[in-house]
Amino acid sequence: MEWDSESEGSNGDEEExxxxxxxxxxxxxxxxxxxxxxxxxxxxxxxxxxxPDHPIIYVNRGFEESTGYRAEEVLGRNCRFLQCRGPFAQxxxxxxxxxIVSEIRRCLEEGIEFLGDLxxxxxxxxxxxxxxxxxxIYGDDETIxxxxxxQFFTDTNVELGPLLSSAVKESARPNRLITEHVxxxxxxxxxxxxxxxxxxxxxxxxxxxxxxxxxxxxxxxxSVGSVCKRLYQLTKNEDIWKMVCQNAWGSETTRALExxxxxxxxxxxxxxxxxxxxxxxxxxxLTVGGAVEPSRCNFSAxxxxxxxxxxxxxxxxxxxxxxxxxxxxxxSNPEWRHVKVTSAPPxxxxxTLSSLNGSSLVxxxxxxxxxxxxxxFILDLDAQxxxxxxxxxxxxxxxxxxxxxxxxxxxKLVVSGGCADSGVLLSDTHLxxxxxxxxxxxxxxxxxxxxxxxxxxxxxxDGRKILMFGGLAKSGPLRLRSSDxxxxxxxxxxxxxxxxxxxxxPGAGNPAGIGPPPRLDHVxxxxxxxxxxxxxxxxxxxxxxxxxxxxxxxEETPTWRVLNVPGSPPQFAWGHSTCVVGGTRAIVxxxxxxxxxxxxxxxxxxxxxxxxxxxxxx
Amino acid sequence: xxxxxxxxxxxGAEFEVEEEVAFxxxxxxxxxxxxxxxxPLPTVSSKVLIQVIEYCRKHAAVNSFPLSPSSSAAAAxxxxxxxxxxxxxxxxxxxxxxxxFVKLNNSSLFDIVIAANYLDIExxxxxxxxxxxxxxxxxxAQEIRRQFNIENDFTPxxxxxxxxxxxWAFQNN
Numbered sequence: 095m096e097w098d099s100e101s102e103g104s105n106g107d108e109e110e111x112x113x114x115x116x117x118x119x120x121x122x123x124x125x126x127x128x129x130x131x132x133x134x135x136x137x138x139x140x141x142x143x144x145x146p147d148h149p150i151i152y153v154n155r156g157f158e159e160s161t162g163y164r165a166e167e168v169l170g171r172n173c174r175f176l177q178c179r180g181p182f183a184q185x186x187x188x189x190x191x192x193x194i195v196s197e198i199r200r201c202l203e204e205g206i207e208f209l210g211d212l213x214x215x216x217x218x219x220x221x222x223x224x225x226x227x228x229x230x231i232y233g234d235d236e237t238i239x240x241x242x243x244x245q246f247f248t249d250t251n252v253e254l255g256p257l258l259s260s261a262v263k264e265s266a267r268p269n270r271l272i273t274e275h276v277x278x279x280x281x282x283x284x285x286x287x288x289x290x291x292x293x294x295x296x297x298x299x300x301x302x303x304x305x306x307x308x309x310x311x312x313x314x315x316x317s318v319g320s321v322c323k324r325l326y327q328l329t330k331n332e333d334i335w336k337m338v339c340q341n342a343w344g345s346e347t348t349r350a351l352e353x354x355x356x357x358x359x360x361x362x363x364x365x366x367x368x369x370x371x372x373x374x375x376x377x378x379x380l381t382v383g384g385a386v387e388p389s390r391c392n393f394s395a396x397x398x399x400x401x402x403x404x405x406x407x408x409x410x411x412x413x414x415x416x417x418x419x420x421x422x423x424x425x426s427n428p429e430w431r432h433v434k435v436t437s438a439p440p441x442x443x444x445x446t447l448s449s450l451n452g453s454s455l456v457x458x459x460x461x462x463x464x465x466x467x468x469x470x471f472i473l474d475l476d477a478q479x480x481x482x483x484x485x486x487x488x489x490x491x492x493x494x495x496x497x498x499x500x501x502x503x504x505x506k507l508v509v510s511g512g513c514a515d516s517g518v519l520l521s522d523t524h525l526x527x528x529x530x531x532x533x534x535x536x537x538x539x540x541x542x543x544x545x546x547x548x549x550x551x552x553x554x555x556d557g558r559k560i561l562m563f564g565g566l567a568k569s570g571p572l573r574l575r576s577s578d579x580x581x582x583x584x585x586x587x588x589x590x591x592x593x594x595x596x597x598x599x600p601g602a603g604n605p606a607g608i609g610p611p612p613r614l615d616h617v618x619x620x621x622x623x624x625x626x627x628x629x630x631x632x633x634x635x636x637x638x639x640x641x642x643x644x645x646x647x648x649e650e651t652p653t654w655r656v657l658n659v660p661g662s663p664p665q666f667a668w669g670h671s672t673c674v675v676g677g678t679r680a681i682v683x684x685x686x687x688x689x690x691x692x693x694x695x696x697x698x699x700x701x702x703x704x705x706x707x708x709x710x711x712x
Numbered sequence: 713x714x715x716x717x718x719x720x721x722x723x724g725a726e727f728e729v730e731e732e733v734a735f736x737x738x739x740x741x742x743x744x745x746x747x748x749x750x751x752p753l754p755t756v757s758s759k760v761l762i763q764v765i766e767y768c769r770k771h772a773a774v775n776s777f778p779l780s781p782s783s784s785a786a787a788a789x790x791x792x793x794x795x796x797x798x799x800x801x802x803x804x805x806x807x808x809x810x811x812x813f814v815k816l817n818n819s820s821l822f823d824i825v826i827a828a829n830y831l832d833i834e835x836x837x838x839x840x841x842x843x844x845x846x847x848x849x850x851x852x853a854q855e856i857r858r859q860f861n862i863e864n865d866f867t868p869x870x871x872x873x874x875x876x877x878x879x880w881a882f883q884n885n
Binding site: 294295296301305314316317318321326367370373 | 819822838844845849851857863866875880
């Protein structure tokens with residue numbers, strides 16, 4: 095294959111073209127003709143020969159597709175990482191021919207062309223045969239400024255086994271789990287084996303990372319990284335942190351976290367730390383454009399990715415409304431937009447709006463023009479023409495308003511409590527799987543239920559557990575604000591309510607820690623890792639509604655903690671009009687006072703460093 | 713009468729096991745396909761082979777039924793692209809038996825995982841590594857070193873810097 099390394103300008107069927115700036119000379123353009131063949135099997139890499147260790151400065155799409163490594167993962171690194179099996183391996187794979195590697199090194203040192211075949215590996219560990227051509231590029235003064243590598247990748251059937259990383263020993267087949275660095279030869283044929291060295295470190299990097307570390311939580315990874323130098327190196331890897339975060343927080347949360355603008359720059363390691371310590375949590379004020387008109391209160395808001403959706407509400411003449419608005423926080427100038435839907439549910443207030451998997455939202459219940467409702471509507475925000483679609487579930491719960499709801503497994507709507515006709519308070523809990531062909535409501539039977547209430551919060555944590563807090567609860571003939579915490583594990587065969595800590599429960603004793611004053615219609619945010627953050631609502635007495643309280647229901651003895659956070663919080667925050675965006679920020683809708691719903695002034699509680707504060711890496 | 717396979721350990725001991733028990737090992741399954749009923753396993757000691765056979769015997773009954781479509785979909789859904797675990801053991805009695813089985817010291821566990829990997833018994837490999845992960849959970853660095861006999865190769869200054877760097881992981885927030 096011939097091509098002219100010093101051709102300038104573009105040719106007819108040019109496939110690649112990019113601008114390089116030479117060392118001492120000015121920029122020169124470089125065009126490679128279409129002879130490279132189908133892009134998917136051919137890689138092109140350019141490395142800077144003037145920088146130490148020849149960092150990669152450009153890779154083409156063919157390289158990305160063949161190797162599975164994206165450009166941003168490899169720029170700045172030397173190309174030899176392809177000789178390691180997968181992103182975690184620290185050493186060149188033993189089946190890579192060392193003589194070829196020496197030959198490459200010699201050609202680079204002498205500044206001559208190299209042509210040969212080398213075993214490489216994709217990001218997923220599968221083997222690739224790389225027919226590599228390396229060519230030096232000269233700058234104006236005849237020094238080599240760059241190397242161009244053209245790679246023809248082909249799949250190969252090299253027998254590696256799932257976890258191979260060891261040198262081949264005398265045994266009949268290679269041992270797949272052990273690293274090359276065995277401390278002393280071990281004869282496995284003997285019954286008595288004496289080990290003075292550590293067996294765990296004999297496992298390969300891939301096994302350590304993928305099979306052991308990936309099962310640990312962020313805190314454990316920090317411990318592991320402090321054990322010895324090799325483990326420290328392994329835990330520096332961003333891919334491990336991503337796996338750990340995914341395991342610890344679920345894939346839905348991690349996917350939402352990836353869409354947060356600053357997240358990529360923060361990196362998973364730092365995200366894990368900040369979401370564990372909440373050290374970067376702060377209140378900010380946000381001004382947005384557009385308007386939600388006609389004005390209203392008692393609407394419900396929920397986030398889909400980075401978009402806030404608002405539905406319904408109570409107008410100035412107490413009329414129930416049924417329009418839908420969206421605020422896209424990803425845009426540089428977020429503004430409220432009315433969503434034209436082909437069909438809308440009946441207007442309502444005091445309903446709940448919860449997110450489902452993907453880009454869908456579900457509405458349940460509330461108070462409409464004809465009285466209380468128990469219908470279910472779903473909206474897919476990303477559909478071609480978004481439309482609210484009614485889900486007729488069999489055996490629906492009693493119509494109600496000011497109930498609480500949450501979504502389990504991204505697909506099951508859970509509804510609890512609320513206020514029924516004639517003002518009766520409810521305490522039942524129902525579940526609906528909206529993905530079923532013919533959805534059926536199922537009441538969760540419980541031998542004992544917490545006192546009936548409205549305006550309480552329902553949060554999901556640790557998989558399929560739900561936590562109920564506060565509300566206006568029945569207490570004998572009275573209704574009192576509550577600060578009780580109840581949990582239920584929906585994955586049990588017979589789920590039951592457990593009282594964690596509470597003011598009014600007989601035998602509950604003193605609540606552990608400084609608990610939040612009793613309240614209803616507050617905000618409950620589920621943090622990754624299982625903790626719940628409580629603030630806002632209608633609080634009894636003279637207590638501030640903006641104080642933040644944290645509870646970890648997975649602890650042995652769950653204890654309330656106060657969270658002090660810089661910035662100026664909103665004076666009021668209500669559960670139905672606050673939503674969590676991207677898993678890392680709570681957006682409080684509503685203005686200066688409880689009455690005036692100025693939806694252009696928002697308060698945001700951001701849990702991790704915001705994009706503005708993160709230092710740029712220049 | 714079930715077909716029997718003879719396994720011979722590295723130290724020459726012979727073990728006759730039912731075919732379906734031996735076939736928990738994908739390697740043995742492949743070898744036997746070439747019409748070979750006596751399988752030498754020179755790298756596996758009899759002590760370890762006995763334990764592995766015990767595991768295979770217990771799991772043979774479960775695995776003789778093919779995966780139903782819903783459970784394999786569930787297994788697929790629960791694994792992300794970069795992590796591969798074998799399907800989780802759903803039978804609580806079997807799970808309890810597995811938990812008893814891995815109550816061994818680290819060096820025995822290590823022997824078993826090496827043998828299980830050699831024999832390609834994926835579930836046993838995952839079981840052991842999951843146990844190792846459990847033994848790390850909730851421990852501080854020093855305890856992990858003691859548990860797994862790992863030498864601390866940091867200088868005191870490096871350790872101090874690490875303590876500060878990782879202090880976030882150990883405070884109660």
